[in-house]
Amino acid sequence: MSENKPIIKIENLKKSFGQNIKVLNGIDLEIFKGEIVAVIGPSGTGKSTMLRCINYLEIPDEGIITLNGSSIDASNYNKKDITEIRKHTAMVFQHYNLFKNMTVLENVMEALRLVHKINKEEAEKIALDSLEMVGMLEKKDQYPSRLSGGQQQRVGIARAISVKPDILLLDEPTSSLDPELVAGVLSTIKKLATTGVTMIIVTHEINFAKETATRVLFMENGKIAEDGSPEEVLNNPSSSRLRDFLSINK
Numbered sequence: 497m498s499e500n501k502p503i504i505k506i507e508n509l510k511k512s513f514g515q516n517i518k519v520l521n522g523i524d525l526e527i528f529k530g531e532i533v534a535v536i537g538p539s540g541t542g543k544s545t546m547l548r549c550i551n552y553l554e555i556p557d558e559g560i561i562t563l564n565g566s567s568i569d570a571s572n573y574n575k576k577d578i579t580e581i582r583k584h585t586a587m588v589f590q591h592y593n594l595f596k597n598m599t600v601l602e603n604v605m606e607a608l609r610l611v612h613k614i615n616k617e618e619a620e621k622i623a624l625d626s627l628e629m630v631g632m633l634e635k636k637d638q639y640p641s642r643l644s645g646g647q648q649q650r651v652g653i654a655r656a657i658s659v660k661p662d663i664l665l666l667d668e669p670t671s672s673l674d675p676e677l678v679a680g681v682l683s684t685i686k687k688l689a690t691t692g693v694t695m696i697i698v699t700h701e702i703n704f705a706k707e708t709a710t711r712v713l714f715m716e717n718g719k720i721a722e723d724g725s726p727e728e729v730l731n732n733p734s735s736s737r738l739r740d741f742l743s744i745n746k
């Protein structure tokens with residue numbers, strides 16, 4: 497594939513809940529390999545819904561998503577298309593979403609075994625590498641309830657990177673954490689950002705976005721209202737609404 501093709505292309509993505517709640521009003525977006533895209537914007541503006549529609553955790557009403565060359569069209573798709581799109585994405589959730597009845601290692605191995613059909617020995621090797629990357633190797637035999645929120649989230653990140661997704665989706669990965677645990681998780685994500693992985697990260701951490709993102713999107717009312725470099729979007733916001741948002745979220 498040629499270098500200048502986007503790794504993911506989103507066309508006219510729309511999603512409503514019920515009849516009146518229009519959440520995504522036609523999102524168009526192209527993301528290229530290695531981009532670290534931070535998504536900011538007021539609460540309720542559709543940031544989570546956009547991420548969840550990308551991997552069909554939420555089924556869009558309309559729109560085409562092309563991931564690494566293969567497309568899924570909301571008006572005409574089948575289960576196989578969803579399996580395919582999920583193989584190429586991974587998600588880190590605000591509330592970690594680890595399986596409580598599985599150890600750390602088992603949590604990381606689960607998708608490798610079930611979705612990617614990797615044999616046990618190989619899956620364990622990959623899982624251990626991923627846990628080492630996030631600094632959680634020594635907790636591999638613990639259950640999630642014995643870990644702090646920050647440690648659980650680092651396991652969530654290990655689980656997501658273990659499948660080597662074309663695109664990593666992170667939905668406010670630090671907003672459930674006690675303040676003293678935020679920095680550790682952000683530095684794990686920062687380290688990840690230097691490895692060439694492509695990611696979309698929804699975050700309220702404006703300073704983190706400034707330091708780590710290569711591109712910042714401001715979402716408002718189910719649309720991408722601003723899209724540019726961190727300097728453009730965060731230091732020289734063109735709209736008064738973005739200026740207001742940034743002044744509240746310092």
Ligand SMILES: Nc1ncnc2c1ncn2[C@@H]1O[C@H](COP(=O)(O)OP(=O)(O)O)[C@@H](O)[C@H]1O
Pocket residue numbers: 513517519537538539540541542543544545546
């Ligand atoms: N499953 C759902 N059913 C009904 N409404 C939903 C559902 N998920 C999200 N919404 C609504 O969609 C809007 C956008 O939500 P969300 O994407 O979570 O926003 P954000 O992540 O930007 O805070 C909100 O008004 C929310 O209440």
Ligand SMILES: [Mg+2]
Pocket residue numbers: 543544545667668
């Ligand atoms: Mg959200």
